[in-house]
Amino acid sequence: MMQHRVALSAVAVVALALASVSCNFMMPTANYPVMRQEKGFHLIRSASMTNVWFRGDIKIVAAVLDGASSRDAVYDNLGAYFIVDAKDLKLDGFFHIDSVGLRLVNRGSLQYEPESMSQGPEEGFWIRQGGLIIQVIDASGSALDVAQIANLGTVTADLVPALWMDWDHPPGTTPAERYRASFISGNDITFRSDIDPLSGGASPDYSSSAARSFMANSFEELSATGSPYWNDGRFEFKRFGFSSTAEYSWFAIRRFDGVSGREETRAAAILDIEPGATRTVRGEPQGNAGGVLVIRQESKAPAIRYSLTDGRLDEYRKITIYGDDAYYLGDSLELIDGVPTPVAVFGAITAGPEGKEGGRRITASLWAHRLSTLAEGE
């Protein structure tokens, strides 16, 4: 009888213990500030800071390499910027990591669209603010817009405003085409390219007929079926980019149900040589590494999964970056085994447990993979 009671009590204790830890039970967590990565990745940099205000989970909204340091000839000052969203606190600014360390930069009065962040050729990053693309830098802890890169309403001589403009310059090459703008005309999407962002875009031009409606109809979970009046043909262009070497354009397109918070993000791509064909796959394209499109798959920390594809969205292979969250940052020229090497750089962020001061320690790390072997693996 006594044994029976002891056994029952033990069951109760275990059940209570389970209840108390249930939200974390069996949930994977990032165990180390800088987690090990798959074979082929090289740690370029990591730095930490403690934010006493930050207590919750952390999510990277957008992140890019610093445009200048990713192409300098010294190879020892690679920097990156992370815009993050913390559930318990909106961090109104971005993290900046470079050779000095990791710091938080205040957004100040800038009203940019966080998810539109992209890498430019100069210091800082490009980001959309209204109909403009501006260059933002870290000015001693405050965000500063130092230049207007493009006014999308007047980027070309004709009256059609551009949807977006991007810059692409793979490390170690000097392509004839450095800037490309995309335009919406009814259901068609047109691209214009040039070596100068403001020159008016002459040739080459690419036009994909009915690309917009094709993209709209490709959504699978948040489809327009059942409610075509409200949703047919409607979606959001989240981001745009292009590969100057592999000759294709890509978009991150999204539908978002604000009531439930459900989201469907897809990668859409259009080849220059086959502009009539638009392809989409599920996932969020975060940039292109030379000709390889880097698409984040639905995945949870600490294993953030990516699909690496060509311009037809045919998959080369999958890779995993480990951390509380990760983001593809862009391509760069870095020293690998003492040799300047074109690389694709991924960023990972981990948040440690709450410290005595009440905040969590945040660690950012930059991981490089040779561009030459990214698609095939090492």
Next chain:
Amino acid sequence: MMRKRTITLIVVASIMLVASCDSRQRMATLVIEAIHDTSATPLNPTVHIALSEKPSFTEGYKAFTASYDIASGGSPAVVFTGISWEEQDRSRKSREFWLLIAYDTDGMDGISEGDHILPAMRVVLNDGEETTIPIIYFDTTSLPAPDPDFLFSLNYSRPWKTVRIFIDDTSRVTPATRLFVRFGNLIDLTAGFDHQIAIGAKEIASGLVVNTDMPNVWAYIDTSGDGNLTAGANELISSLTSNPLNDYTNLILYSGLVY
């Protein structure tokens, strides 16, 4: 005795286990019992309805949608079940949504400029509860008073203005004693106006977002229930003259200010 306690402990622990991970999830139901076209020459169209996070007719994916055939008169009620959302603040049990109603005037199958719309109507849903809107008025003609419930046409170039409505006792707004919100050019909108929206349910009487370039707004509650603004009937009014319609405008109706 010991066994009973142990079992109780296990049950409590199991309930905690189930509840602990899901305590931030909220769920509610919205019912619209009827939509009427009360104009003198009713068109009685089929209207499209959506429940939206934001008061935008064109942005964002609308997961909760329905169509309603006004002509049928007793068309089955519109019921949105399983409206769920995650709330970061565990103490917050309610959330603001916007009800959108439109008539596809050009038959292009999608919402587009020129479609007739009511202003986006603020509705607050509570976790675990069913909110019922007894009636919504959707008029389709532009006749002058006494048939004054004019709709708006969706116009992308016109601004969107938010009107917050504060009523000392929201139960004053009923199908018999409606809240009327007027928009127009005149400083005094008691007599002449361009648009007038009738609201007969307290559930949608706290806020509107209007697609208009009208400069003024004014509101009253038809306390007498005769369907009109009636002098001497102690109708509650928002102000002696109209308010400038700014990006955000507050209308306050209480028994201290009557017509």
